[in-house]
Amino acid sequence: xxxxxxxxxxxxxxxxxxxxSAPRREALENLSRFGAKALAAALPFGLAALPAQAxxxxxxxxxxxxxxxxxxxxxxxxxxxxxxxxxxxPADPTFRxxxxxxxxxxxxxxxLLTDAITSSGSTAIAAPNFDFxxxxxxxxxxxxxxxxxxxxxxxxxxxxxxxxxxRAYKGQVEFLNNAFIVQTVLQLxxxxxxxxxxxxxxxxxxxxTVKPWPSPTDASITVAGKTDVVYEGExxxxxxxxxxxxxxxxxxxxxxxxxxxxxxxxxxxFDEPLNTDQTQAVLALFSY
Numbered sequence: 001x002x003x004x005x006x007x008x009x010x011x012x013x014x015x016x017x018x019x020x021s022a023p024r025r026e027a028l029e030n031l032s033r034f035g036a037k038a039l040a041a042a043l044p045f046g047l048a049a050l051p052a053q054a055x056x057x058x059x060x061x062x063x064x065x066x067x068x069x070x071x072x073x074x075x076x077x078x079x080x081x082x083x084x085x086x087x088x089x090p091a092d093p094t095f096r097x098x099x100x101x102x103x104x105x106x107x108x109x110x111x112l113l114t115d116a117i118t119s120s121g122s123t124a125i126a127a128p129n130f131d132f133x134x135x136x137x138x139x140x141x142x143x144x145x146x147x148x149x150x151x152x153x154x155x156x157x158x159x160x161x162x163x164x165x166x167r168a169y170k171g172q173v174e175f176l177n178n179a180f181i182v183q184t185v186l187q188l189x190x191x192x193x194x195x196x197x198x199x200x201x202x203x204x205x206x207x208x209t210v211k212p213w214p215s216p217t218d219a220s221i222t223v224a225g226k227t228d229v230v231y232e233g234e235x236x237x238x239x240x241x242x243x244x245x246x247x248x249x250x251x252x253x254x255x256x257x258x259x260x261x262x263x264x265x266x267x268x269x270f271d272e273p274l275n276t277d278q279t280q281a282v283l284a285l286f287s288y
Contacts, residue, residue, distance in 0.1 A: 058276060060181055063172040064117050065125040066276065067188065069283055070165050071109040074195075076130045077161060078103035081154055088151060095151075095202060099158075102195050109188055116184070128287040132157055134226070136288040143223050143285065155203045156221040162196035163214060164230045164274060164282045171273035215268045229281045233272045237263065 078099050081088065089096040117124045134143030146153045169189035176182045197212040204210050209219040214234050222228040238246045249266055274282070 058172070058175045060176055060178060061117065061120065061122055062276075063175045063185075064113055064181075066172065066279060067169065067185070068110065068113040068117070068124055069127075070161075070168055070279070071106050071113060072127050073130060073283060073286060074158075074161050074165065075103060075106035075110060077132055077154075077158060078106065080132070080148060084148060086149075088148070088154075090151060090206075098198055098202065102198070105191055105195070109191070112184070112188075116181070128283075130286055131288055132286050134223075134285055139288070143226055152203070152206060152208070155199060155206070155208075159196065159199045159203060159210075159221065160227055160230050161282075161286075162192060162199050164279065165192040166196050166271060167230075167234070167274035168279040168282075170271060171275050171279060173273075211268070213268055214271070216264055226285060227282075229278050230274075232274075232278060235267050236270065236272055237266055239266065239270055 082096070082100055082103060089099070114124045129137065131137055132147045133145055135141065144153055144157050147157050148154065166189065169185060169192060172185070173182070176185060200210050200212050204212075209217070211218060214231065216235055222231060239249075240246055
């Protein structure tokens with residue numbers, strides 16, 4: 001069954017129904033009535049299903065270099081934490097082991113991306129200097145002054161970077177027209193998603209109000225006008241099958257107890273992409 005075709009059929013329902021709450025029995029009847037044709041159909045998921053938006057024309061090389069900068073940023077964060085000689089990690093050895101594993105993954109990603117770029121006859125973009133306090137080498141006030149003295153603040157920065165990476169990989173898909181590159185990038189994206197979930201779990205284990213995935217119920221860790229770009233648009237309450245047809249989530253027999261499907265369930269269920277400008281803004285926060 002192709003769920004997107006099913007949702008497309010549901011989207012043909014009278015828009016007035018979208019403002020009404022349907023009981024479960026009615027929702028099931030609607031599912032049967034409007035979804036019958038969808039069960040045997042196929043509709044590949046793609047960016048054409050998203051609302052119209054301004055897009056920048058980039059090349060595969062541009063995207064690979066952007067990914068490379070993201071991976072370098074994350075690897076540098078983890079490497080510096082692992083190199084600290086003063087007590088920094090909690091007594092539970094699993095915390096340090098997790099950071100070490102993620103650092104190794106980032107190193108492998110850097111090698112892979114660099115090789116992909118150089119194999120094409122191009123030169124990988126030069127690595128900038130990184131400052132995870134956000135002061136740009138002391139030229140402006142700090143965003144995270146204690147990133148390497150306070151493990152909880154370190155995890156906040158790590159979460160920001162991992163969540164941004166997940167969204168950034170999604171945001172570059174439209175520029176990748178090579179099947180091998182797409183497959184490779186999706187594999188990297190999946191690893192970044194696991195990293196993000198692990199960081200979030202470590203924060204939860206240390207008392208933070210956070211889920212393993214981005215949620216409206218997460219306690220905010222952003223700095224207004226600075227790091228809030230990481231979650232810009234992540235709270236979207238609607239998903240579109242075309243420029244004008246939203247998915248009628250109210251009519252679907254989905255959800256779980258204690259959750260408002262529209263204000264919490266929908267934002268949690270969909271990762272929104274970061275575009276190139278947003279991704280570069282995140283990189284710029286910690287680079288000089």
